[in-house]
Amino acid sequence: MTSELKTALGYECWVAEGPVLLDYADHVATLTLNRPESSNGMNIAMMRAIHEAVMRCHGDPRVRVVHVRGAGANFCAGGDVREFASKGEALGDFLRTVTAYLQMAVGGLIRLNATVVSEVQGYAAGGGGLGLVCASDLVVAAKSARFMAGATRVGMAPDGGASVILPHLVGFRRAAEIVLTNRVLGAEEAQAIGLINSIVPDDGLAGETRKLVGRLAANAPRASAAAKRLLWSGIGLSVESCLPEEARTVAELSSTADAREGLAAVLEKRTPNFTGA
Template identity: 35%
Template sequence: MASNAESPAAGPPPGTGPGSGDLPAVGFEFADGIAHVRLDRPDTRNALDTAMAVGLRDAARRCAEASGLRALLISGAGPAFSVGGDIGVFAEATDHERAALLRGMAALYHEALRRFLDLDAPIVCAVHGAVAGGGLGLLYCADLVLAAEGTRFALGYGALGLSSDGGSSWFLPRMVGPKRAAELYFEQRMLTAHEAAEWGLVSRVVPAEAIREESLAVARRLAAGPTRAYAEMRHLLNDSGDRSLTDHLAAEERAMFRTAATADAAEGIAAFAGRREPHYQGR
C-alpha cells in the first residue's frame, strides 16, 4: 500500500543522548526517561526487511534494559509509517530463499514485538501516510496510537498470496471483532484514519502537521506519570482477554498491593488530599 501523504516523522530525531546509538534501519534515542524508536528507511516508505527487523529487535532489547524508562514513542521517518514487508527484496529471491527469508524476518520481528509488549512503561505510536502489513504489529504493541489525517491502513497479504505476521490474526479479532477482521483480510479493505479510529485501531486522529508535536507531548505526559502503576495497568489490560474474571480479579488485587507500596502512590494520595498537582518520580 502506498500513500502520497508527506507528514513529518513524529517526535525528535534520533540523537546522541544517553542510551543512543545506531541500529540497522532504525533510529534510537533515550533521554529524560523517554525512548524514541523511529523506523528509518524513508526511501522505501519504511518497508520491513531483515535489517529493520534486526534493528527493531535490538531497539526493543535496549528499551527493556534501559534504567529509568518511563515512556516509549514509536514513529516512522519519511512519507509513511510503514508499508509492510519489502516486496522488492521478496521478488528477487527464489521460492526456497523467499520462504527462509520471510521466516527469519518474522522470527526477528516477533521477538521485537514481544519485548515491546512486555515493557513496564507505556507506549505511544505515531503513524502517518500508510500503515500496512507487518507494520501494523507496532501499532498493536502501543497503548495509545495517534494517526495523522490522511493515513491509510490495510493488511494487503491476500494480494501477495501470503498469510500474515506481526500478530494481526491475534490482535485484530480482539480489537475490531472477527467479522471486521475477516473483511480486512479477505476483502482487502483499506481504512482511513477516521475509520481506523471508529474501529478501535487508533486512539485518535490529529492534523498531519501536528503529529510530531502532539505525539511527543503525549509521551512526555506519560513519562511524568506514575510509571510503576502504568506498568501494572498495561499488563492488566494486555492480559485481560486471556484470563477468567476470577483470575483477573486476583491479578488486580496483586497489582493494587504492589502499587500501594510505591512512593508514587503516597505522592498521588497526598497531592489529591492537598488539592495540588502530584510530582511523580516513577518509583
Template identity: 40%
Template sequence: MNGPAITLDIQDGVAWLTLARPEKRNSVDPAFALRLYELAEQCAADQDIRCVVLTGSGKFFCVGGDIDAFSAAGEAAEAAVGALARSFHAGIYRLATMEKPFVTAINGPAAGAGLSLAILGDIALAAASAHFTSAYSAVGLTPDGGASWWLPRLIGMRRAQEILFTNRPIGAEDAAAIGLVTRVVADDALRAEASAVATALANGPVRALARCRALLMESANTDFRVHLDREAASIAESAGAAEGREGVAAFLAKRSPQFA
C-alpha cells in the same frame, strides 16, 4: 553506507524509535527486524527510559515486509520469510511486554507488518493523512506481527475478517471510529501530540502502568475468576509500592503526585 534501519533518540525519559528507511517506505527486512529487537531490549532494560514512542520517517509509517527481498529469496522464500517473521516477532513481543508504556505516532500509510506495528501502541495516534491496509492476501500471504491476534480484540471478528480478506483501505477517521487507533491528529501536530502524551505517561506511575499492560495482555486468555485473583494481587502490590503510597498521599494532600 546505509545508516541504521531504526534510530533511537532519548529525550527526558522518552525513547523515540524512528523507522529510518524512507527510500524503502520503511519496509521490514532482516536488518530492520534485528534492529527492532535490539532497541526494544535496550528500551526495556534502561531504567531511565519511562515511555517509548515509535514513528516513521518520510511520507510512510511502514508498508510491511520488503517484497523485493521476498522475491530475491526465490526457492528459499519459505525459509527466508520464516526467519524474518520470527526475528520481527521477537521485537514485537518485547515492545508488547516491556514494563513501560508504548505510543505509536503513525505519520503515514501503514500496511502489512506496518499495520501490526501501528496498532501495537497502548496509545496509537494517527496523522490525518494516514491510512491502513492489511495487504497480505493481495500478494498471497497471511498476517504476521500479531495482526491476527490484535485485530479481533481491538475491532471485533467481523471487521477483522473484512480487513484481512478484502484489504479495504481504512482512513484515519474510520480507524479511530472503529477502535483501530486511539485518535486522529493533524499531520503537522502529530509529533507535538505524541510528545505530550509520552511525556505525561513518562511522568506517571510507570510501574503501575506496567501492571496494567500485563493485566490487559493476560485478559484475553485468562479465566475470569483467575483474572480477578491477579487483579487483586496487582492492586495490592501497587498499593504497597512507592507509587501507590505517593499517589494516595498526594490525593489526600490535594496536590499533584510526584512519581519517580
C-alpha cells in the same frame, strides 16, 4: 533534528545510524524506523534492529515510554517486497528468519513495562506497519494516515501478531473484512472501530504525539507498568500462544507459487493471477 542538536538538548543517542534509530531523553525512548526511501519497508536488517532496540529499552529501567515513529512520508508500508521477491523459491526459508525477528519484537513491545505509543503518518500496512500499530498501547495518527492488512493480496497470511490482536481490537467480523478484502482504511474509520486512539492534523502530528508522550512519562512508572500488564494479560497470552502457528503459516504460504506471483504483481503494478499453487 541532527545528532549534535539532540546531544545539546540532553538526548542520549543509543543508535545513531542504520535502519532503526534509538534516542533517549526524559524517560522516553524514541524508536525511529529509518528506511524512508522504501516507505520504511521491513527487510531483515530492520526487523533485527527493531528487536535489538526493544531489548535495549527492556534493559533500561529509566524508560517509561517508547515512542515509535517512521522517518519520511510513511510510518511503515509492510515488508520489503523487493527483498522478499528476490529470494524466489527460497522465500519460505528466508521468511522463517524474518518472521521470527518481527514476532520477537512484537512480543517484546507487549511485555515492555514502558507504555508504547506509535505516531502514524502515511501508510501503516502489512505485518510491519499494521502489526506495530496493533502491538502498541496507544496510537496517534495524522488525519491523512491510511491502514491496510495487505498480506493476502500477495498470497500470504497476516503476521506480526496482527492475526490475534486485530480481532481483539476491532471485533472478529471487522478484522476478517480488513484481512480478507485488503481495503484501505482512513484515519477516521480506524478511530471509529478502535484501531487507533486519536487523529490530529498532519502538520501537528509530531507535536501532539510528543505532548501525549510527555504526559505518560510523568506517570507513576510502576503503576503504569502494572496497569499495562493487566490490560494485556488476556490478549498477550493469546498472542504468545498463537505466534508459532502464525509464523508457521506465513513460512508455508511464502513457499507457494501464489506468493511469488503476488510479490511480482506488486512490483510490476498489475493484478495477480492466483492459481492456488
